[in-house]
Amino acid sequence: MSHLIDTNLTVDHLLMGNDAIARGALEAGVKVVAGYPGTPSSEIIEGLANVANDMNMYVEWSVNEKVAMEVAAAASFAKLRSMCTMKQNGVNVASDFLLHLSASGVRGGMVIVPCDDPGALSSINEGESRYFARLVEIPLLEPGDFQEAKDMTKWAFELSEELRQVVMLRSVTRLSHASGTVRYDPLPQSEVNAEFVYQGFLLDQMEGIVITAPVGFRHTQQQEKIKKAREIFENSPFNTYTGPEKPDLLIITSSACTLYSREAIDVLKLEDRVGLLKLGTTWPLPPNLLKKHLAMADNILIVEEVLPFLEENVKVLAAEMAHEIGVKTFYGKNDASLPMVGELNPDLVINAIAKIMGIDYQAKSENYAAKAQATVISGAPQRDLTFCPGCPHRASFWSIHNALELDGRKGFVCGDIGCYTMAILPTGFQSLKTCHSMGSGSGLASGFGKLGQFGFDQPILAVCGDSTFFHSAIPALVNARHHNSNFTMVLLDNSGTAMTGFQPHPGLEINALGQEVPGLDIAEICRAMGARVEIRDPFELEETRKILNDLIEDTQEGLKVLILSQKCALSPERKAAKKYEMSIDESLCIGENCGCNRVCTRIFRCPGLTWDKTKGVTRLDEVLCIGCGVCADICPAKAITRKEAA
Amino acid sequence: MTAKQLTKDPYNIIITGVGGQGNVMASRVLASMLVNNGYVVTIGETFGASQRGGSVMSHLRVSTRGSWSPQIPKGKADVVVALEPSEAIRVLCDYGNPRVKILSNTRPIHPVGVIAGELDYPSMEETIKSAEDLAAEVWFIDATDQAVKLGNPILGNIIMLGALSALGDLPVSIQDFKNVIQNSMSKDKHDINLTAFGLGEKLIQQ
Numbered sequence: 001m002s003h004l005i006d007t008n009l010t011v012d013h014l015l016m017g018n019d020a021i022a023r024g025a026l027e028a029g030v031k032v033v034a035g036y037p038g039t040p041s042s043e044i045i046e047g048l049a050n051v052a053n054d055m056n057m058y059v060e061w062s063v064n065e066k067v068a069m070e071v072a073a074a075a076s077f078a079k080l081r082s083m084c085t086m087k088q089n090g091v092n093v094a095s096d097f098l099l100h101l102s103a104s105g106v107r108g109g110m111v112i113v114p115c116d117d118p119g120a121l122s123s124i125n126e127g128e129s130r131y132f133a134r135l136v137e138i139p140l141l142e143p144g145d146f147q148e149a150k151d152m153t154k155w156a157f158e159l160s161e162e163l164r165q166v167v168m169l170r171s172v173t174r175l176s177h178a179s180g181t182v183r184y185d186p187l188p189q190s191e192v193n194a195e196f197v198y199q200g201f202l203l204d205q206m207e208g209i210v211i212t213a214p215v216g217f218r219h220t221q222q223q224e225k226i227k228k229a230r231e232i233f234e235n236s237p238f239n240t241y242t243g244p245e246k247p248d249l250l251i252i253t254s255s256a257c258t259l260y261s262r263e264a265i266d267v268l269k270l271e272d273r274v275g276l277l278k279l280g281t282t283w284p285l286p287p288n289l290l291k292k293h294l295a296m297a298d299n300i301l302i303v304e305e306v307l308p309f310l311e312e313n314v315k316v317l318a319a320e321m322a323h324e325i326g327v328k329t330f331y332g333k334n335d336a337s338l339p340m341v342g343e344l345n346p347d348l349v350i351n352a353i354a355k356i357m358g359i360d361y362q363a364k365s366e367n368y369a370a371k372a373q374a375t376v377i378s379g380a381p382q383r384d385l386t387f388c389p390g391c392p393h394r395a396s397f398w399s400i401h402n403a404l405e406l407d408g409r410k411g412f413v414c415g416d417i418g419c420y421t422m423a424i425l426p427t428g429f430q431s432l433k434t435c436h437s438m439g440s441g442s443g444l445a446s447g448f449g450k451l452g453q454f455g456f457d458q459p460i461l462a463v464c465g466d467s468t469f470f471h472s473a474i475p476a477l478v479n480a481r482h483h484n485s486n487f488t489m490v491l492l493d494n495s496g497t498a499m500t501g502f503q504p505h506p507g508l509e510i511n512a513l514g515q516e517v518p519g520l521d522i523a524e525i526c527r528a529m530g531a532r533v534e535i536r537d538p539f540e541l542e543e544t545r546k547i548l549n550d551l552i553e554d555t556q557e558g559l560k561v562l563i564l565s566q567k568c569a570l571s572p573e574r575k576a577a578k579k580y581e582m583s584i585d586e587s588l589c590i591g592e593n594c595g596c597n598r599v600c601t602r603i604f605r606c607p608g609l610t611w612d613k614t615k616g617v618t619r620l621d622e623v624l625c626i627g628c629g630v631c632a633d634i635c636p637a638k639a640i641t642r643k644e645a646a
Numbered sequence: 647m648t649a650k651q652l653t654k655d656p657y658n659i660i661i662t663g664v665g666g667q668g669n670v671m672a673s674r675v676l677a678s679m680l681v682n683n684g685y686v687v688t689i690g691e692t693f694g695a696s697q698r699g700g701s702v703m704s705h706l707r708v709s710t711r712g713s714w715s716p717q718i719p720k721g722k723a724d725v726v727v728a729l730e731p732s733e734a735i736r737v738l739c740d741y742g743n744p745r746v747k748i749l750s751n752t753r754p755i756h757p758v759g760v761i762a763g764e765l766d767y768p769s770m771e772e773t774i775k776s777a778e779d780l781a782a783e784v785w786f787i788d789a790t791d792q793a794v795k796l797g798n799p800i801l802g803n804i805i806m807l808g809a810l811s812a813l814g815d816l817p818v819s820i821q822d823f824k825n826v827i828q829n830s831m832s833k834d835k836h837d838i839n840l841t842a843f844g845l846g847e848k849l850i851q852q
Contacts, residue, residue: 014677014678145713146688146713174690174716177691178688179674179689179691180686180687180689180713180716181686181713256715259713259714260717263715263719345719346719347719363719363720363721364743368721368744372738375739375776376735378772379735379736380732380735382757382759383664383757383759384700386758387698388666388699419698422698426762427758598763602762602763606761609761610761611760613766623799
């Protein structure tokens, strides 16, 4: 049985933040959950999919975040409780629907859960979902620890139903992917019946049609909901104050920053001088609660990550109340007490407090710090990111790189988000020259492909993964085909959403619930568009390189697609069975003296191979090698050999 | 269950290694053992795309007082468990202090820069000397080599956990380990994991 549906209410359960959110949704009786995979949000849906049968739920990995939000909203319109999850940039994808959903309102409780990634630990942006809550005028909740992640999620559904409005519950990496102890509440037993009612009065949100018009009427109604949320938030148990009655410094914070702030006060032993106002309801802010606490102190430090969202909102209230609470000195982002880029940690908060209060703080003695710094430089060589041993992307980019070099016309690759983003690094031979949002490599290539009339003659490639293809590359390819844009799309098909943990996508014959479903054939879709489509195994290096040059040189106008199909090296299938036993004949490897100049370890750089400096030969790391066999084809001395594994 | 008082509260553990070594699993198992013994444990980890060939670190905060930051404050690690030796040294730069203890595996995983011949990987002697310079006590054990002998290199993480329990600072035993894996692992894996844990204990006790 999954720990998510454990019925023991009297023990502490060790839960990841994402599991706590999932449990909260279960305790609220959520019935439909949809999302698109993205670190750090993915485990919420994975956990719920595992218990979908036990709890009579429908859970899906949708094709993208906008469709996920629409799928969840449909359930809400049919009076069910629903949730959708995504990483921060997913909110941008879904935002067009969200703008309209917030205007029409919802029926069954509906919660959207974006998991932001301050510091971009697993992202290529530091996007902020909080601003969307203010922009589309919906309530924003931010849990400050693991117990709250569970409790607030449960409450978010009740709030949504009370307001008849979608509610945003925002998490961050350091909460979603951190773990702590949580006490459970009971799981509900009730069964519900879904029905979409539309026969009622036109303007009746619960029984009429669900639309955003008349806009003036609905928008006014929407703003009434925000006013009501503000009143509810005045007494929320998720807004707490700890500290003295008249603190020298008042910290206002939310989310994971609560834990950093609490730690900073503990480390500096300032419990008697610094107060901590922890807010769980961060939009709209409850003005009376803020007034009461702002009045306590003259100096206010706002602790939050990335942009000054909370700081700006608090300052607006403080300006309005200035005649009652007096003039305050604010510390935070705008005065550079805290950085506006990257994630926070206890030390950044400690240092900010220490500076404001004139305290001398050193994390470690200068002597030790200097010694440790010097030791690390020689003792811990930098660990750059690299494709895994046996990764098909390394082989694909090897061929792409070689094909473009042979072509010699300064060709380049437009990329987007996936493990293959790492092709901006030496591990992918620095092949990617642009990298933005999901599917944008294809859209940019579509644009580059129309620059011929201005003298542009560089070959253009776009790469995208199989899941990204469905998520957002299809419209770009349609655009390219329709406008006769000249480029070659290379589809790196590794049979799953590999980077986030093998979630299924529409190209596979299985869904999040493990059911058999129709898989859509990428090659057939591209052929139906009228593109020239080729399929190769990227582990066949020479074949792949040849077809790439053929496609690049194809003078026929329009879209060409090369599908490079090979399973991810971390996939259960590839991990289970080694294809080849590799070996290196050290007598044949002539290392530095070889004309290849160590092409295997210096350029190809698979972690399964390592350069033995003392012997001057390449060695195999048998713990890391997964036996893909590709390196045998790049060794000109035939020192690396493969043998079919038994 | 009332938890025994810790030598320090919060007691801060860092488990470090390279993506794919079973770092996250080791931190979960250790934390579960401690939670079952009545402690409040907070784990901070990074995993996802950032871990392809990169360093992976889990921070465990063990306390009787409540949840703490999922990131340990700088200079405040009490013990560092390294599944890869150079990672032990890397961690000390930010989180080390003269009282820290280090328990490290000896099996190196070469960074891609070393594979490419651009960087040098320190010898085992250099690594041990660096560790001794920066820490109060150090243990280096051949966990991966022993795990390979047991039939699977991934068991190195469990051997390291067994060794950690034998250091004696944390109130966890092989019985606690047994209780945790009974709920979290399939039955066919119990014996081999218990063997690995016991082996780790012995490597320290010898």
